[in-house]
Amino acid sequence: MNMKKRMIIVLIVINMLFLWPVYPQAYEMQAPAGYVKSAETGSLVLYFNRNEYTLCVEDKRNGYLWYAAVSSVSSGAEGTNEVNIKKMKSLLQVSYVTNSRPYLENITKAGSLPDDVKVVPGLSREGISLAYYYYKIGLKFTVEIVLKEDFLDIRIPMEKIEENNDFRLVSIEIMPMLGASKDDDKGYLFYPDGSGALMKFKENSQYAFELPVFGTDKVDIDNYKVLDKQGIKQAMLPVFGVSRESNAFLAVITKGEYDATINIYQSGSDINLNRINSKFIYRRSYTDPRLKDDKRGVIEKEIIGSDRSLRYFFLQGNEADYSGMANVYREYLIKNGLINKSIGKKDGIPLGIDFLIGVKQKRILFDKYIPMTTFRQASEILGVLLKQGAGRIQVGLQGWQGEGYGAYPDHSSSPGKAGGTIGLRELSEFARENRLLLFLQDNYVDVSGDYGGFSKRRDVVCQRNGFVVTDLLKKLFILNPVIAFGKYTGSIMKDYRSYNIDGIKFEKFGRVVYTDYQKENPVTRQETAAYWERFMEMSIKELGHVAVDGGNAYVLKNADRLYKVPVSDSGYLFSDESVPFYQMVVHGLIPYSSDPGNLFYDFSRQKLQWVEYGYMPYFLLTYATSSLFQHTQAEELYSTEYRDWFGIASETYREFDSRLGNTWNQYMTGHEKLDEGFYMVTYSDKTRIYVNYNDKAVYAGGHIVRPMDYLVIDGGGNEK
Numbered sequence: 001m002n003m004k005k006r007m008i009i010v011l012i013v014i015n016m017l018f019l020w021p022v023y024p025q026a027y028e029m030q031a032p033a034g035y036v037k038s039a040e041t042g043s044l045v046l047y048f049n050r051n052e053y054t055l056c057v058e059d060k061r062n063g064y065l066w067y068a069a070v071s072s073v074s075s076g077a078e079g080t081n082e083v084n085i086k087k088m089k090s091l092l093q094v095s096y097v098t099n100s101r102p103y104l105e106n107i108t109k110a111g112s113l114p115d116d117v118k119v120v121p122g123l124s125r126e127g128i129s130l131a132y133y134y135y136k137i138g139l140k141f142t143v144e145i146v147l148k149e150d151f152l153d154i155r156i157p158m159e160k161i162e163e164n165n166d167f168r169l170v171s172i173e174i175m176p177m178l179g180a181s182k183d184d185d186k187g188y189l190f191y192p193d194g195s196g197a198l199m200k201f202k203e204n205s206q207y208a209f210e211l212p213v214f215g216t217d218k219v220d221i222d223n224y225k226v227l228d229k230q231g232i233k234q235a236m237l238p239v240f241g242v243s244r245e246s247n248a249f250l251a252v253i254t255k256g257e258y259d260a261t262i263n264i265y266q267s268g269s270d271i272n273l274n275r276i277n278s279k280f281i282y283r284r285s286y287t288d289p290r291l292k293d294d295k296r297g298v299i300e301k302e303i304i305g306s307d308r309s310l311r312y313f314f315l316q317g318n319e320a321d322y323s324g325m326a327n328v329y330r331e332y333l334i335k336n337g338l339i340n341k342s343i344g345k346k347d348g349i350p351l352g353i354d355f356l357i358g359v360k361q362k363r364i365l366f367d368k369y370i371p372m373t374t375f376r377q378a379s380e381i382l383g384v385l386l387k388q389g390a391g392r393i394q395v396g397l398q399g400w401q402g403e404g405y406g407a408y409p410d411h412s413s414s415p416g417k418a419g420g421t422i423g424l425r426e427l428s429e430f431a432r433e434n435r436l437l438l439f440l441q442d443n444y445v446d447v448s449g450d451y452g453g454f455s456k457r458r459d460v461v462c463q464r465n466g467f468v469v470t471d472l473l474k475k476l477f478i479l480n481p482v483i484a485f486g487k488y489t490g491s492i493m494k495d496y497r498s499y500n501i502d503g504i505k506f507e508k509f510g511r512v513v514y515t516d517y518q519k520e521n522p523v524t525r526q527e528t529a530a531y532w533e534r535f536m537e538m539s540i541k542e543l544g545h546v547a548v549d550g551g552n553a554y555v556l557k558n559a560d561r562l563y564k565v566p567v568s569d570s571g572y573l574f575s576d577e578s579v580p581f582y583q584m585v586v587h588g589l590i591p592y593s594s595d596p597g598n599l600f601y602d603f604s605r606q607k608l609q610w611v612e613y614g615y616m617p618y619f620l621l622t623y624a625t626s627s628l629f630q631h632t633q634a635e636e637l638y639s640t641e642y643r644d645w646f647g648i649a650s651e652t653y654r655e656f657d658s659r660l661g662n663t664w665n666q667y668m669t670g671h672e673k674l675d676e677g678f679y680m681v682t683y684s685d686k687t688r689i690y691v692n693y694n695d696k697a698v699y700a701g702g703h704i705v706r707p708m709d710y711l712v713i714d715g716g717g718n719e720k
Contacts, residue, residue, distance in 0.1 A: 032056060032065060039127045039147040044314060046147040048128050053119045054091045055128070055145065057152055059314050064247045066314065068175045070273070084271050086111045088180075091130075093173035096137055097283075097299045099166050104285045104297030107170055110134055127153075131160075138164025141172075155255070155309040156280070163303075170299060173263065173279045174310055179242030179249060180273040187244035188576070189276045190322050191262050194233030195613065196581025197569035198322065199264060199274070206268035207574035210261040210279070213238045213253065214552045217284055217525065219461055219478065219514045221471040233570045234511070235262060236552045236582060240276050241325045248320035249312050250328050256280050256308035257553070258513065258525040266574055280308040284515075286464035300464060304524065323670045326584035330667065333585070339556040341589045347392055349664040351653040352593045352618030353385065354396035354441075356640065357418045358404040359632045369404055369415065370628050372640075375423035377623040379430045381642050386434060388650035391657075394437045394561060394591070396505050396547070398620075399634070400424065406633035408443045409453050409479070411488055412495040421499075428500040439547045439561070440496070443507040444484040444535065449475045459483045462518040478514065481531035482521035489535070493542050503545030505563065506535060510550025529554040551582065551592065562592035563618075567609050580613040580671055587668040588684070593618035597652070598645045599637065604708060605693065607652060611660065611710045612679055612691040614668050617652045619645055659712050659720050663687050674700065686715035 031037050035047035035056060045058040054069040069089045087093060090111040097107050120131040127146040134140075140162040144155040154174055163169055181187060183203040191197055191211055215234035216223070238257035241250040253260050259281040267274045282304050285297035313332075315324045333339040355373045373381075378397070385393060399405030402413035414424045431438040447454050454460070460477040461469045469478050496504065509532040513525045523531070529552075536558040539546040547561035555562075569578040586592060598619050600606040610617060621642040629635045639645075663683045670682030677693040680700070689712050692698045692705040703719065705711045712720040 039125065041147055041149055043150050044147055044152070046127055046145070046152065048121070050121065052089055053121070053130065054089065057147075057312075057314065059247065059316055062246070062316050064316065066178060066247075066249065068178045070177050070180055088177055088271060088273075090177075091175060092132075092143070093176050093279075094134065094139070095170040095172075096139065096167050097170055099168065102168065102299045102301075104299065107299070110137070137167040138162075139167060139169060141169075150313060152312040152314075153254075153309060154312075155307065158305050158307050161303070168299060168301070169282045169303065171279050171281050171283075172308070173277055176263075176277040177273070177275060178277065178312075179244065180271075180275040181242065181244050182273065183267050185244055185274075187242065187248075189264060189274060190241040190243065190250075190325060190579075190581065191264055191276060192235045192237040192239055192581060193572070193575065194236075194566035194569040194578070195583060196322065196579040197572075197575045198577045198579060199266065199574055200576045201267070201274045203267060207264070207266040207572075208269040209264045209572065209574065211235045211264065213257050213260045213262065214513050214525070214529075214554075215511065217259075217281075217515065219463065219469050219516075221469065221476050221478065224512070231570065233566045233568070236510075236550070236566075237329070237585065238553060239325070239329055240278065241322070242276060243321050243325075246317055246320050248315040248324060250315065250325040251278065252311045252313070252329060252332060253278055254309045254311050256306055258529065259284075259304050259306070260308075264574065278310060284464075288465050289467075306526065322579050322581055323584065323672070326581050327667075327669055330585045330589075333556065334589075337557065338553070339586070339589055340558060340560055348661045349653075349656050350392040350394045350437075350591060350616055351385070351390045351649065352394050352396070352591075352616055353382070353649065354398055354596070354618070354620045355381070356398045356405060356620065356622050356634065356637070357400045358415050359399055359629065359634050360404045360407060361628070362631045369417060370624070370632070371415065371417045372399070372622040372624045372628065373418070373642075374623065375414075375419035375427040379427050381621065381623065381646060382430065382434070382436065384646055385650050385653075388647070388654075390650045390653045392435075394439070394547075394616075395431060396439045396441055396563075398441045400440055403451060407448070407451055409447045409488070410451055411442055411444075411492045424499050431502070432500065437502045437545060437561075439503050439505040439545070440499070440501055441505040441507060441549075444481075444488065445479060445508040445512055447477050447479050449477065454479070454483075454487075458518075458520060459487070460518075461514060461516040464515075464517045466517070480516050480518060480521050481523055481528045485531050485534060489538060493538065497542060501543060503543045503547060503560075504535075504539040505547035505549065505561070506532070506539075507549045509535065510548040510552050510555045510559070510562065511564075512550075513552070513554075533558060551586070556586065556590065559590055562586070562590055564595055565592045565615075567594045567606075567613060567615075577673070580668070583613045583615075584668045584671060587614040588664070588666050591616050596620035598639050598648075603648070608691055608693060608708065608710060610656075611689060612671075612681060614663070614681070617649065617656055619649045621645060621649075660689075662714065663689070678705070688713045 031047050035049050038048040039046040047056045056067045094110045095107050118133040130143045142160040146153045181201050185201050188198040188200045213235045238253035240262045261279045265275045283300045288298045313328045355378045358371045361368045401410040402415050403410045414421050513528045516523045536546045548555045548559045549563045551562045551565050596619050622640040626638050626640040666683040666685050669684050672680050678698050679691045681689045690705045691710045695707050698705045
């Protein structure tokens with residue numbers, strides 16, 4: 001062998017000895033005790049435990065193991081009873097009810113260990129297929145577990161679910177112990193309550209909570225009002241996660257999200273471990289007033305038939321926090337075409353201005369229509385804002401219909417006292433000439449018996465017990481989405497086109513989905529969302545744009561403006577911190593606003609939160625004084641008179657455009673609490689924004705941030 005060949009061999013050996021430790025994927029990974037390797041990708045390894053039918057995932061980048069089951073000894077939960085030990089070792093938690101007593105209080109849980117179930121594992125190069133047979137109740141289903149790229153998919157196909165006639169499947173919890181953490185572990189649970197919330201690992205607090213994805217499944221008009229008044233938010237995104245030390249996972253419910261909850265457990269709730277998981281609902285409960293005990297919930301007979309699936313992304317190092325989770329979820333939405341990624345790239349930061357046009361005031365004999373802002377007055381106010389430097393304005397008109405604010409189902413006639421159809425067209429023309437976007441707000445969810453035009457039996461939503469959904473006064477109803485789309489869109493769209501507007505702003509589409517059990521046009525929550533999407537697609541096709549009130553995940557594919565995106569979580573006792581997870585996902589893609597700035601109790605503080613959370617400035621204005629709202633459907637509004645706010649609005653726009661304009665097209669890639677009342681936000685162009693809510697100046701990175709102020713540092717390190 002010549003010298004050249006010998007040198008090549010020596011170099012290869014040196015590489016093998018010294019370089020392989022740098023790249024752990026070059027090793028043949030050693031399976032944890034009791035597990036066998038089932039699948040492997042460039043960054044992950046899936047292991048399966050043949051004895052207890054559970055799994056763990058290894059992150060090859062740092063060797064970290066994520067166990068789907070834990071033991072009482074390894075977790076520090078010694079002394080746990082047998083029921084909870086069984087739960088801790090189970091891959092699934094299954095709930096069922098008997099047909100002889102189909103009541104909520106009789107739901108029974110079954111684990112997934114060998115004494116409960118016969119499991120037939122099937123192995124493939126990509127993962128595992130587990131055929132479960134709960135022989136005591138005759139329940140069969142299959143769980144498909146597949147490892148791909150940097151994520152783990154878990155799927156329960158509907159076609160493989162079989163039930164015994166004497167038992168009904170109610171729910172399945174997936175990997176309830178994945179990421180279960182002790183009290184002294186460093187980290188938190190993330191859940192999508194409102195803007196996003198964190199619960200730090202803590203000792204024996206004993207809170208357990210179910211967060212329904214896309215809001216409560218209870219269709220109750222009065223309950224909606226109560227939740228709004230209490231400031232209760234909802235899970236707008238079907239995601240949750242765990243961050244522990246330098247490792248994290250983000251779980252995305254990819255199928256079945258309309259019938260799922262996110263379950264949050266603090267240490268001390270049954271088990272001394274902090275944990276979070278998802279539960280798939282196959283049957284809901286309802287109250288049947290015909291029973292002796294009207295508080296007894298009855299379980300539905302019919303199963304909610306759809307596939308269910310979850311995807312787990314694993315993060316490590318600097319990405320193992322809620323910011324990293326948001327970045328991963330954003331990329332997931334973009335890659336799968338689930339978010340509109342064009343509108344945010346077109347222009348700079350806009351100013352949102354809504355006008356309330358008119359409202360009906362309740363009188364003893366006859367209601368009185370009050371014009372709050374005529375169409376001509378709206379043009380005048382917009383003209384002043386333009387002269388003051390507000391170059392990009394997105395305009396919304398509320399209460400523009402003939403009967404005014406809240407008068408549904410009046411969808412097309414414009415009020416004569418506000419300028420009529422001619423006045424609306426002139427306003428539209430003004431908006432076109434000045435390159436402003438003009439949206440008309442409309443509502444296809446709520447209808448009022450005061451205005452008629454619909455059947456209170458055939459056109460509205462019914463509960464499972466057959467009763468029509470209405471309020472205590474039996475005046476307000478919820479429209480069936482099939483009826484809403486078929487009855488109104490054809491005739492109304494012609495009027496919308498004649499107004500020459502840019503799009504429709506749909507009330508509640510991004511906040512409310514529901515099941516309708518009426519016999520003629522029954523719909524599931526998923527089907528309701530599909531109808532909302534059809535409305536939105538229609539607005540885009542016919543008018544060019546669409547805006548949405550709220551921001552549930554199903555609207556992100558079509559919306560090019562989001563209203564009323566929450567600035568916080570619900571403030572539950574177990575929550576420790578509100579974070580802008582939602583905003584991090586959509587920023588740079590879809591413009592979004594909070595509630596109007598002039599309706600907050602402290603505008604200075606609210607403006608700082610707009611900066612921190614990446615909002616566009618937004619105001620709701622009227623020409624007339626807001627004192628006229630007394631005894632109307634808009635009486636909760638105050639401080640809307642434009643004379644008090646148009647100067648502040650134009651000044652805020654100029655400030656945001658000057659100091660924050662470069663971030664508008666960027667992704668919000670990082671958010672961090674540096675100290676109490678002091679935060680740093682990072683964008684994809686390396687811009688950093690420091691926000692100080694304190695009454696004293698704060699020093700950060702060689703810079704001074706003044707009290708109740710913010711500081712922008714561009715990618716080159718320069719202050720703005």
